[in-house]
Amino acid sequence: MDLTRARWRKSTKSGNNGGNCVEVADNLPGVVGVRDSKDPTGPLLTFEPSTWRAFVAQVAKPS
Numbered sequence: 001m002d003l004t005r006a007r008w009r010k011s012t013k014s015g016n017n018g019g020n021c022v023e024v025a026d027n028l029p030g031v032v033g034v035r036d037s038k039d040p041t042g043p044l045l046t047f048e049p050s051t052w053r054a055f056v057a058q059v060a061k062p063s
Contacts, residue, residue, distance in 0.1 A: 005028065006025035007025055023036075026052070031047070033045070
């Protein structure tokens with residue numbers, strides 16, 4: 001899978017202190033990439049956009 005055109009972004013809630021953050025690339029058709037911001041050349045996960053939206057919706061639900 002070619003992710004060379006991926007535009008990676010961190011949450012706006014992430015600080016600039018180099019903490020534990022994930023980056024998401026959701027600008028590519030048919031795939032959402034997720035990686036560790038501290039290891040941008042390391043392994044990454046990919047999801048179908050509908051699966052990613054379902055995950056984010058579950059995480060964002062108030063407890």
